[in-house]
Amino acid sequence: MNDGNIVNDLTVVVELFNVYALMLLFIGGFVLWALNWGISKASLKITEKMPTRRFLILQITTLVGFVLYTVGTIALVIGVLQPPKEFMLAAGGSIAVALGFALKDIAASLVAGLLLLFDRPFRVGDRVSFDNVYGEIVSIGLRTVRLQTLDDNLVTIPNSRFITDVVASGNAGELDMMVVTDFHVALNADIEQAKAIVEEIIVTSRYAYLKKPVTFAIEEIEVGYRLAIRLRAKAYVLDVHYEKAFQSDIVVRVSKRFTEMQVARPG
Structure with missing residues (x-):
């Protein structure tokens, strides 16, 4: 039978x-x-x-x-x-x-893929940090998420990793994103002058998103075994694609202006 x-x-x-x-x-x-x-x-x-x-x-x-x-x-x-x-x-x-x-691992990734699509901790186009990898989400598939780093490397990550590990999204679906840039000046430097220079350079950058404010966090830190003042500028770039172009633009121009205005630097 x-x-x-x-x-x-x-x-x-x-x-x-x-x-x-x-x-x-x-x-x-x-x-x-x-x-x-x-x-x-x-x-x-x-x-x-x-x-x-x-x-x-x-x-x-x-x-x-x-x-x-x-x-x-x-x-x-x-x-x-x-x-x-x-x-x-x-x-x-x-x-x-x-x-x-x-195929329990693949099945877990498939289920995680469904959760990612509906829970949406991040979206396609977001800039995210995950396990020491930073870049833009280019696709969310059935089994994996693909992330393009700023060095143009394509990183493939199983969906299940995002359910258990911590992931940080820089723009959470928005086109603009905060960019944090540090500048250091000597203890005897005119902090207000340095801050004004940095702010002027940021707001005149073609990459700046001016509908959101430019803010600063100022603190005393150690640089090369010496105390210095750190000006942490927090400003928004109008498109995440211009993140590094924006940061490079303000760093180059601020450094040049500091030299012209003889702003004391740590050394």
């Missing part, structure tokens, strides 16, 4: 996965990939024309790709193979048990 059941199951499987069905599955899988690729390319072109809506467009693209692959794969398998109900239940149970043991 058991041998007969096994033979019947094998016969059902062979009938399902015939050459015609496999060809349709391959073509359908290629169509899903092509659609997702086309949507991604179209979204990039739209972001170039609507840069202020870049984050929203990228988030919608990520969600559409996720739904497309999930729903499309299920529809493709059921529509092409049309397996019997009993076979689907039996196969589903067996696959679930096997995957539960063999």
Whole structure:
């Protein structure tokens, strides 16, 4: 009786996965990939024309790709193979048990991916710090998150890591972001003069977002075994893509102005 059941199951499987069905599955899988690729390319072109809506467009693209692959794969398998109900239940149970043991890490990442899409601790386009890696989130996939560092390295991180580890988002979905830059002057320097110089340089930078205030945190610290004054300037860049350009601009110009105005530096 058991041998007969096994033979019947094998016969059902062979009938399902015939050459015609496999060809349709391959073509359908290629169509899903092509659609997702086309949507991604179209979204990039739209972001170039609507840069202020870049984050929203990228988030919608990520969600559409996720739904497309999930729903499309299920529809493709059921529509092409049309397996019997009993076979689907039996196969589903067996696959679930096997995957539960063999692919528990991947399953955890898939579940974490769903949580990331709905809980949204960060979004596509955000600048985040995670485990000593800093960069921009370029995609949130079913299994991994891809992060582009400022050195143009693409870092791939399993989704499950973001559920248990701490991640910091610098702009939380906004186009602008705070940039913190430190300047050091000697103890005998005119602090008010130095602060005024830094603030003037920041507000005249073409990268500055002036709808949010420029603030300072001033404290005495040790620099090269000597005490000095640290001026920590906190200002906003108008687009996260200009973060380092903004910081470089103000550092170069402030250093030049300090020299011209003979502001005493630690040394």
